[in-house]
Amino acid sequence: MRRLLPVLLFAALPVWAQKGDLQPLPAVPPPPPEMEAFDAALEPQVTIVKKEAETREEYRIKGKLYMVKVTPSIGKPYYLIDRQGDGKFVEADIAQNPVRPPMWVIYSW
Template sequence: MRRLLSVFLLLASSAWAQPADVQPLPAVPPPPPGMEAFDAALEPQVTIVKQERETREEFRIKGKLYMVKVTPAVGKPYYLVDRQGDGNFIEADVAPNPVRPPMWIIHSW
């Protein structure tokens, strides 16, 4: 058993050894001019409305309301989501694995 353990340790240590000709990775070049790392227009605006019985958090992008988080005074919070962009809000599923295809806005005018 000891012989097997010593052989295993010898093989493991040789596998972790680095070769002598290892070179460091080159530095990452800076982004091209005109490219911004942060675009404030893509960040959602959050408006918090506190009332006696609930707190609503309204999420907007470019001024358009797309999601509302409702936190009642008693109970679990829930989300209302405008999935189609037509102003009809439905309650978001909280199931463990709901099937949702990705829906990205490719172009709008």
């Protein structure tokens, strides 16, 4: 208990150090008029296809299919992702590797 009191007093020092002449922050300016707040074309379109054995959720942006989530009636769901944009889907384990670094084509010939 004797050691806890100095720690609490040390933690409260920043509160005591504040001065009484604090100024409020200025108001945040609105975004520029040419900047849109919401672009519906960038939102994914999700199509759900239900069958007896599975449920598929197909994710598209601008009409291009880029990911499919398959939920079987028995078992865990899995994802098929088109990583290169060439229409070849590979299975991705989102639960084990949720981080996907961005990949851009810098040069092609």
